[in-house]
Amino acid sequence: MRTGLTPAEALASVLSHTPVLASERVECAAALGRVLVEPVASGRDLPPSDNSAMDGFAVRAADLEQASPDSPVELKLAFEIHAGGIPERPLEAGECARILTGAPLPEGADSVVRQEDIEAEGPRVRFQQPVPNGEHVRRRGEDTRVGETILEAGTRIGAAETGMLAALGRSYVAVHRQPRVAILSGGDELVEPDGDVSGGRIVSSNSYSMAAQCRLAGAIPQYLGIARDSPEALEELLRAGLASDVLVSSAGVSVGDRDFVRPVLEKLGCRLEFWGVQMKPGYPLTFGLFPEGTSGLNPLTFGLPGNPVSAMVTFEQFVRPALLHMAGHTALHRPTLDVTVGETLRKKAGRLHFVRVTLERRGKEVVARSFGNQSSGVLRSMCDAQALLIFPAEASELPRGGRARVQLLDETFLASRQPAF
Amino acid sequence: MRTGLTPAEALASVLSHTPVLASERVECAAALGRVLVEPVASGRDLPPSDNSAMDGFAVRAADLEQASPDSPVELKLAFEIHAGGIPERPLEAGECARILTGAPLPEGADSVVRQEDIEAEGPRVRFQQPVPNGEHVRRRGEDTRVGETILEAGTRIGAAETGMLAALGRSYVAVHRQPRVAILSGGDELVEPDGDVSGGRIVSSNSYSMAAQCRLAGAIPQYLGIARDSPEALEELLRAGLASDVLVSSAGVSVGDRDFVRPVLEKLGCRLEFWGVQMKPGYPLTFGLFPEGTSGLNPLTFGLPGNPVSAMVTFEQFVRPALLHMAGHTALHRPTLDVTVGETLRKKAGRLHFVRVTLERRGKEVVARSFGNQSSGVLRSMCDAQALLIFPAEASELPRGGRARVQLLDETFLASRQPAF
Numbered sequence: 031m032r033t034g035l036t037p038a039e040a041l042a043s044v045l046s047h048t049p050v051l052a053s054e055r056v057e058c059a060a061a062l063g064r065v066l067v068e069p070v071a072s073g074r075d076l077p078p079s080d081n082s083a084m085d086g087f088a089v090r091a092a093d094l095e096q097a098s099p100d101s102p103v104e105l106k107l108a109f110e111i112h113a114g115g116i117p118e119r120p121l122e123a124g125e126c127a128r129i130l131t132g133a134p135l136p137e138g139a140d141s142v143v144r145q146e147d148i149e150a151e152g153p154r155v156r157f158q159q160p161v162p163n164g165e166h167v168r169r170r171g172e173d174t175r176v177g178e179t180i181l182e183a184g185t186r187i188g189a190a191e192t193g194m195l196a197a198l199g200r201s202y203v204a205v206h207r208q209p210r211v212a213i214l215s216g217g218d219e220l221v222e223p224d225g226d227v228s229g230g231r232i233v234s235s236n237s238y239s240m241a242a243q244c245r246l247a248g249a250i251p252q253y254l255g256i257a258r259d260s261p262e263a264l265e266e267l268l269r270a271g272l273a274s275d276v277l278v279s280s281a282g283v284s285v286g287d288r289d290f291v292r293p294v295l296e297k298l299g300c301r302l303e304f305w306g307v308q309m310k311p312g313y314p315l316t317f318g319l320f321p322e323g324t325s326g327l328n329p330l331t332f333g334l335p336g337n338p339v340s341a342m343v344t345f346e347q348f349v350r351p352a353l354l355h356m357a358g359h360t361a362l363h364r365p366t367l368d369v370t371v372g373e374t375l376r377k378k379a380g381r382l383h384f385v386r387v388t389l390e391r392r393g394k395e396v397v398a399r400s401f402g403n404q405s406s407g408v409l410r411s412m413c414d415a416q417a418l419l420i421f422p423a424e425a426s427e428l429p430r431g432g433r434a435r436v437q438l439l440d441e442t443f444l445a446s447r448q449p450a451f
Numbered sequence: 452m453r454t455g456l457t458p459a460e461a462l463a464s465v466l467s468h469t470p471v472l473a474s475e476r477v478e479c480a481a482a483l484g485r486v487l488v489e490p491v492a493s494g495r496d497l498p499p500s501d502n503s504a505m506d507g508f509a510v511r512a513a514d515l516e517q518a519s520p521d522s523p524v525e526l527k528l529a530f531e532i533h534a535g536g537i538p539e540r541p542l543e544a545g546e547c548a549r550i551l552t553g554a555p556l557p558e559g560a561d562s563v564v565r566q567e568d569i570e571a572e573g574p575r576v577r578f579q580q581p582v583p584n585g586e587h588v589r590r591r592g593e594d595t596r597v598g599e600t601i602l603e604a605g606t607r608i609g610a611a612e613t614g615m616l617a618a619l620g621r622s623y624v625a626v627h628r629q630p631r632v633a634i635l636s637g638g639d640e641l642v643e644p645d646g647d648v649s650g651g652r653i654v655s656s657n658s659y660s661m662a663a664q665c666r667l668a669g670a671i672p673q674y675l676g677i678a679r680d681s682p683e684a685l686e687e688l689l690r691a692g693l694a695s696d697v698l699v700s701s702a703g704v705s706v707g708d709r710d711f712v713r714p715v716l717e718k719l720g721c722r723l724e725f726w727g728v729q730m731k732p733g734y735p736l737t738f739g740l741f742p743e744g745t746s747g748l749n750p751l752t753f754g755l756p757g758n759p760v761s762a763m764v765t766f767e768q769f770v771r772p773a774l775l776h777m778a779g780h781t782a783l784h785r786p787t788l789d790v791t792v793g794e795t796l797r798k799k800a801g802r803l804h805f806v807r808v809t810l811e812r813r814g815k816e817v818v819a820r821s822f823g824n825q826s827s828g829v830l831r832s833m834c835d836a837q838a839l840l841i842f843p844a845e846a847s848e849l850p851r852g853g854r855a856r857v858q859l860l861d862e863t864f865l866a867s868r869q870p871a872f
């Protein structure tokens with residue numbers, strides 16, 4: 031087991047051991063946000079036939095070649111075609127057909143003249159100008175052609191892809207599985223949110239914030255409960271999590287002498303890859319694998335620190351990218367912004383700090399400010415923070431007015447209060 | 452009814468008629484992404500008592516005032532306290548107590564000396580230096596205090612807020628209702644995705660892309676089905692949607708002579724606010740209200756154009772902001788980016804164009820490129836587009852290398868492929 035890794039080394043270790051999950055077929059409506067395992071090819075031409083882009087008259091362009099205001103051409107109004115209808119018969123020379131938007135062009139016709147471009151309407155229609163061949167016609171297959179790959183493997187399914195799958199007649203689609211994440215917390219002082227908090231007991235809130243972090247990353251949390259501070263209790267809960275793709279435990283705040291998470295994990299066959307990352311908050315992070323898991327069970331295993339902020343920050347940096355990778359995503363990390371430091375920040379050189387900051391737009395600049403109590407026990411600082419400022423390991427001061435990089439937690443910061451037009 | 456509005460006028464009209472929905476109480480786990488109707492106050496102090504931030508020894512700082520390497524002070528090791536435990540008795544002068552992270556400080560103690568800062572351990576513990584009063588102690592209530600407002604009304608519930616609600620012992624929370632959106636499409640040429648597409652019929656794919664757009668905006672879609680091209684069929688479906696908060700219809704591609712959506716809406720009591728917006732795609736957008744709706748039913752009513760791209764673009768610009776406003780959000784609009792135009796774009800002055808573009812990072816710049824077939828019938832262009840470029844109404848050319856603004860549809864464009872550290 032390695033120890034004292036940099037955050038970058040720790041993340042590289044996690045991702046090098048993180049598989050991309052296998053495929054499952056889901057109803058298209060349930061596939062929103064998921065990632066395609068295989069390409070989707072079209073089984074049909076769309077549109078299915080040449081059709082009109084306008085309300086007007088289907089014509090043969092050759093018939094109108096000589097048309098002019100001085101010498102208009104009259105064509106016989108032969109029939110009408112509406113969307114969903116099938117033309118009665120081919121269009122003969124000297125004829126035109128009334129056609130509505132989306133309606134298929136009759137055989138023989140090649141162009142459409144818009145309703146507003148003709149002079150009069152009756153049993154015969156008068157045209158005052160020629161029409162370019164193909165005008166206002168949507169060609170069969172201009173959206174999709176039979177056999178053509180429409181959505182590549184790896185595509186994330188959004189609203190347009192959902193509509194496209196419907197248009198292609200697909201009911202099911204093969205996507206990467208969502209990671210199942212078993213969550214547990216440990217500590218004699220912990221109770222559930224509706225539990226008795228007398229005698230200094232506190233709620234196992236980490237499990238709830240981590241379950242929400244799972245959902246936000248598209249994973250399925252399964253909360254196993256609170257392990258009491260005995261190796262037996264812990265082993266029982268950990269065993270219940272072995273069938274998951276990821277197992278995440280957070281200690282209670284007690285991590286001292288009675289921290290037997292690691293021995294129990296090792297007893298269950300977990301190979302610990304590293305312990306301890308040069309970051310604050312979050313140093314005492316553990317990561318391990320079950321390389322020869324019973325019956326193929328081998329959850330990635332994260333032991334997160336017990337302080338509420340440490341648990342959330344280490345989840346963000348290491349668990350979230352792993353969950354996204356498992357589900358087939360390629361952009362695994364939160365958006366980053368270059369910001370102006372709003373007030374001088376100081377620390378000892380050595381560990382990388384993730385400083386909770388608020389963000390404020392000032393013209394083209396974004397100013398980041400640290401605030402209030404940065405103790406890793408103060409969950410409220412995570413509620414108030416919009417971003418984590420990266421205070422590099424080797425730095426001991428970030429002067430006011432200098433540049434820094436933040437990792438955006440609150441994506442609504444990018445949403446606009448004003449429309450784009 | 453007004454007609455020919457600019458997009459900004461149309462959006463202002465929509466939002467001026469859009470209510471913020473009332474409150475409902477939901478389980479906290481289901482509240483992720485929702486917006487608080489009322490502030491959340493703390494019913495408890497967190498932490499519930501002064502407690503240790505470290506593994507070490509609880510002491511009275513006064514006892515160590517004279518400690519130095521030359522003249523260490525020895526204190527009697529009186530008892531031990533672990534997290535979730537209650538101190539046996541107060542700490543007397545001349546005593547220390549072994550304490551684990553998170554454990555409550557015994558009465559009498561005021562400071563904690565870290566385990567690594569003492570010289571030796573036994574029945575008596577030797578200290579070589581003074582300790583600042585309060586060192587390594589987390590104060591009762593430093594995270595939350597009884598009666599204090601912790602989360603303001605209007606807060607969007609994320610992972611940290613979910614953890615905080617658990618920590619406060621909340622099981623339910625009052626949030627704005629999610630808008631219910633009735634969706635229907637109309638046209639004799641339309642079939643469901645598993646339907647028979649012979650004879651030029653096409654799938655009612657707009658309903659599926661719009662349902663996904665609803666979900667992405669946090670709303671609940673209800674798909675009513677396809678209305679055939681008769682006033683009676685349309686009226687029946689529209690009536691089924693009157694109990695929703697929003698009613699969205701998209702025509703089939705047929706919108707010509709047989710467009711009786713408006714008369715049927717008016718028959719049902721809908722007051723049409725506007726028809727026709729100076730934009731492309733999407734001109735034939737209709738918006739109306741039911742000002743005196745039967746039994747208080749008054750869905751906002753959008754009649755979207757039938758072309759797949761027009762339907763999606765008008766939904767993005769007008770329906771999505773309305774849905775977010777209804778649910779209590781304040782940032783209603785997609786993120787915008789200033790970009791470099793990758794190739795010269797031209798159009799007639801008059802209408803604002805939403806040009807589907809791909810984005811490419813080039814150093815600090817983002818280059819936007821129009822591509823392929825920009826026909827409003829080509830849904831694939833929405834699959835491939837990462838953003839909509841705003842080509843202003845009065846402009847007729849955006850030269851290559853010039854600046855423009857885009858509205859970001861694919862938010863993963865902002866996600867990072869590299870970690871922030």
